[in-house]
Amino acid sequence: xxxxxxxxxIGLAIFAALVAGVNIGRRISGNTAESTIPPTPEATPTxxxxxxxxxxxxxxxxYTNKLSLLESPTGSAIFSNTAxxxxxxxxxxxxxxxxxxxxxxxxxxxxxxxxSRTATVTARLYHDSTPKDGTPIDEFIMRNPKNGLxxxxxxxxxTFKTLLSTFTLQL
Numbered sequence: 001x002x003x004x005x006x007x008x009x010i011g012l013a014i015f016a017a018l019v020a021g022v023n024i025g026r027r028i029s030g031n032t033a034e035s036t037i038p039p040t041p042e043a044t045p046t047x048x049x050x051x052x053x054x055x056x057x058x059x060x061x062x063y064t065n066k067l068s069l070l071e072s073p074t075g076s077a078i079f080s081n082t083a084x085x086x087x088x089x090x091x092x093x094x095x096x097x098x099x100x101x102x103x104x105x106x107x108x109x110x111x112x113x114x115x116s117r118t119a120t121v122t123a124r125l126y127h128d129s130t131p132k133d134g135t136p137i138d139e140f141i142m143r144n145p146k147n148g149l150x151x152x153x154x155x156x157x158x159t160f161k162t163l164l165s166t167f168t169l170q171l
Contacts, residue, residue: 057093
């Protein structure tokens with residue numbers, strides 16, 4: 001056989017082996033159990049329930065670790081929603097918090113209970129908006145009958161509603 005013909009046949013054999021090997025590899029990896037099992041979704045971490053107690057003003061809130069808490073020495077606190085910073089909630093405790101001048105139609109009254117559910121106090125929720133751009137804001141204001149300090153909680157959205165639903169007085 002001629003030298004060039006011999007080289008051509010060797011090259012053709014190598015090419016055929018590569019093509020056959022790639023096709024066999026595709027068939028084998030397509031039939032493995034790994035390709036037929038759907039990927040498992042990432043596990044979402046279970047929220048951890050935490051308790052915020054304001055001893056100066058005498059109340060407790062429950063929140064999850066999805067919120068970051070920034071406390072000040074004056075008894076104020078800010079809960080920031082890590083997923084949506086627009087849903088932050090401010091908590092202030094002081095004497096004589098001014099009530100917003102809004103129509104009675106935007107004021108909601110409801111009962112707040114103590115931890116043992118033996119006493120109730122009336123609180124007000126003001127549905128207001130910011131003067132800057134009209135963004136809605138809800139303001140919870142009540143006076144603690146035990147110490148005479150006003151409790152002011154301001155925010156908007158689900159974070160605010162969730163925090164407010166866990167509010168209990170320490171009477």
